[in-house]
Amino acid sequence: MLLALLMCYAGFTALCLSTDRHHGELLHSKLTSKRRLGLRLGGWLLLIAAIWPAVLAAGWSQGLVEWCAVLMLSALLLVLLLPYRPRLALILAGLSLLASPVAALALS
Template identity: 55%
Template sequence: MLSAGLLSYAGFSALCLAMDRHHQEMLGRRPSPSRKVQLRVAGWALLGLSLWISVISAGWAMGLVRWTAVLMSSAVFLVWLLPYRPRWALVLAAVGVLLGLLAAVARW
């Protein structure tokens, strides 16, 4: 479940970066329209990958329940972190992608 949690946090962070306000806070500039689309696609892809990992590891019944819990916890953590340390949220998202994919590959 660690990999699903890290990937869902990174997915929510990418969706967050697709918004003008949060992109400005974290990176200091406004995103271009093509960058917004890329971030949205990446965010939804990471959320879908975390769903796939949860379902593969625990089956459809418990996988969806665990995925919902992982989504809630990662979203709460991101919402808590954004007002206080927006740069940390960005760094943790990058680390989350790397470690999440590494943990998923190590599982198989």
Template identity: 40%
Template sequence: MLINFFAGLLLVYCAMSALCLGIKRHYKNVWKREPQTYVCRALRVAGWLLLGAGFMACVSSWGWAMGPIGWLGQVSLAGLLLVMSLPYKPRLALILPVISAPVWLLAWAVL
């Protein structure tokens, strides 16, 4: 149950990061170059798909009664973390989910 909670939080944080990078201004701020149009579209689609995956992780963790409410809380928490870290260390804010994903997969495989 706790693994599903952190899985949902990680998926939602990755989704918020992808949606953030789908905006040209934020992409340029992080990577110091203009993005291609297809890259922005792919990031937006990936962000929405990851939001859906996070929703399903919350529903599998808490059920249909509390899952959507927990998902909204996780979206708020992930958005707050991203908004607070992006102006100061933009690359660290986007590398954090890449680093934590293998740790989560290892923990999920063990349990």
């Protein structure tokens, strides 16, 4: 479940950064249309790909339920961090992307 959590958090952060407001606040740069498209595509792909480790760990019936729980937990974490610790939210997203390959190796 750790891999699914890391992927979901990174995916939601990418979707968050694809908005003008959060991109400007967190990265202090102007959002281009190519970057917006890349962030949206990357975010949705990470969220969809997070189904794989959840199903692999617990089967289709329980894995999808756990994936939904991980989606809610990662979104809640991001929503709680953004107003109070926005830089920490970005740091955690970067760390989750770096830790995902390690979690994938531990899964297999």
